[in-house]
Amino acid sequence: MPKRKKKEHDFAVTAFRVVKEATAEKNESPVTPPESPTGKNPHAVALGRAGGKKGGPARAARLTSEQRRAIAVKAAAARWSKQKKTS
Numbered sequence: 001m002p003k004r005k006k007k008e009h010d011f012a013v014t015a016f017r018v019v020k021e022a023t024a025e026k027n028e029s030p031v032t033p034p035e036s037p038t039g040k041n042p043h044a045v046a047l048g049r050a051g052g053k054k055g056g057p058a059r060a061a062r063l064t065s066e067q068r069r070a071i072a073v074k075a076a077a078a079r080w081s082k083q084k085k086t087s
Helices: 009-023 041-062 065-086
Strands: none
Touching: none
């Protein structure tokens, strides 16, 4: 029984291979996107940072002092409960 080729499920890789064979560029390596040392997409990181820089101050400006205090008390309680469990 003849052996079958392994299927490539990534269409981008298949398309790149077809174009490469059609243009007879045999010695070039595929182009890979630049990655940061953390392995995260730098464009996605920049978008997330931009949203965070806008959202935090906007939320803080919208809260009343009682709401901010309630959030702070809840956060402090959560921090102290973690310290008790690890001790």
